[in-house]
Amino acid sequence: MTPIMVSGMTKVSVIIPIYNGESDLPDLVDCLLAQTLPTEQVEYLLVDNASRDRTPILIQSAMARATAQGMILKYLLEDQIQSSYAARNRGIRVATGEILAFTDADCRPQAAWLEKLMEPFTDPAIGLVAGEILALPGDSLLEQFAEHGKTLSQKHTLAHPFCPYGQTANLAIRRDVLESVGLFRPYLTTGGDADLCWRVLRQTNWRIHFASGATVQHRHRATWKDLMAQWRRYGRSNRYLHDLHGVALQPEWSNREYLYRYSRWLLKELPIVTVRLLMGKATRIDLVSTPLSLACGRARLQGQREAQLPEAAREIAPFEVLATEPIPPRNSID
Numbered sequence: 001m002t003p004i005m006v007s008g009m010t011k012v013s014v015i016i017p018i019y020n021g022e023s024d025l026p027d028l029v030d031c032l033l034a035q036t037l038p039t040e041q042v043e044y045l046l047v048d049n050a051s052r053d054r055t056p057i058l059i060q061s062a063m064a065r066a067t068a069q070g071m072i073l074k075y076l077l078e079d080q081i082q083s084s085y086a087a088r089n090r091g092i093r094v095a096t097g098e099i100l101a102f103t104d105a106d107c108r109p110q111a112a113w114l115e116k117l118m119e120p121f122t123d124p125a126i127g128l129v130a131g132e133i134l135a136l137p138g139d140s141l142l143e144q145f146a147e148h149g150k151t152l153s154q155k156h157t158l159a160h161p162f163c164p165y166g167q168t169a170n171l172a173i174r175r176d177v178l179e180s181v182g183l184f185r186p187y188l189t190t191g192g193d194a195d196l197c198w199r200v201l202r203q204t205n206w207r208i209h210f211a212s213g214a215t216v217q218h219r220h221r222a223t224w225k226d227l228m229a230q231w232r233r234y235g236r237s238n239r240y241l242h243d244l245h246g247v248a249l250q251p252e253w254s255n256r257e258y259l260y261r262y263s264r265w266l267l268k269e270l271p272i273v274t275v276r277l278l279m280g281k282a283t284r285i286d287l288v289s290t291p292l293s294l295a296c297g298r299a300r301l302q303g304q305r306e307a308q309l310p311e312a313a314r315e316i317a318p319f320e321v322l323a324t325e326p327i328p329p330r331n332s333i334d
Contacts (some may be wrong), residue, residue, distance in 0.1 A: 011041055015101070017087035018048055018049060021103075025105065029073075032109065033066060035114045036111050036112050038208055042070065046076065048075065065200070080260070084168075095175075099173070099174060107170070117131050117172050120211055128158075128173050130166025130211070132154055133153060133215075135183055142221060143221070145292050145304060148285045150222075162242050163197070164201065166193065166210075181318065183317040187315060190240065198241075231299035231303065232300065236306075240307065270287065273286045
């Protein structure tokens with residue numbers, strides 16, 4: 001295991017899967033071009049997962065901006081499998097870096113993100129590094145609720161009772177690690193970050209490190225429909241990881257238990273929090289935290305209950321290097 005010298009010429013490949021990302025790409029690209037890690041150490045691989053909007057055109061524009069600044073930014077296409085993990089695998093197979101860093105299109109890496117994410121790799125025992133995920137400022141009650149509960153914080157996933165893991169919204173992995181355990185399961189649609197980290201940590205001697213200063217901001221769900229879909233996806237992830245690794249499922253609640261919790265909130269918690277709110281000692285999030293948490297938990301159980309792991313999702317993609325060049329996007333820019 002060779003130490004990574006951040007100040008040297010080690011190449012880092014940043015891999016970002018994108019599906020219909022035209023609303024996120026301008027801000028994302030601004031964040032990538034503002035990174036403090038020296039440009040000669042980094043390549044950015046934006047993997048279009050068969051988008052149906054202007055994503056390819058916007059990436060082409062970003063490529064021109066990057067080239068003007070002496071940076072490497074490439075367009076890749078994954079149009080065979082509709083899965084962010086398949087898109088990440090496409091990027092991995094083209095990447096030239098010793099370290100592979102991941103984030104998502106709806107994330108906003110802070111300027112020192114990549115530099116801070118690389119620093120722990122000077123320890124040759126570290127195979128994975130997870131940075132922190134913070135919230136983008138949001139005005140809606142649901143966004144503020146998610147931020148209040150630190151929904152996406154890596155501190156939750158790194159404390160997972162089965163085995164710690166980092167979310168691919170902010171995760172870096174040594175290339176050597178993937179050569180030994182394989183890539184993401186390409187047909188998995190959720191839970192692939194936990195699955196990969198668990199394979200590494202349970203099958204090898206590599207360790208994971210939390211780089212709290214390597215931060216990205218993420219946009220929380222602003223609508224009820226999107227929030228419930230997010231928590232149902234968490235439930236599907238529970239089921240898939242149970243089938244793949246034997247992790248415990250979330251225990252089911254009876255209707256009587258839900259009725260008790262809602263009644264307790266309405267008759268006991270709500271009056272107390274209302275008084276505290278009038279005294280300036282609570283917020284509107286404190287008023288609704290219990291019913292929203294119960295609704296999210298119920299959605300998670302629904303997703304867990306209804307999910308069935310597709311047989312194809314058990315497949316682990318092998319590590320192999322692609323010899324083909326990235327597919328260029330369309331030539332015209334609107």
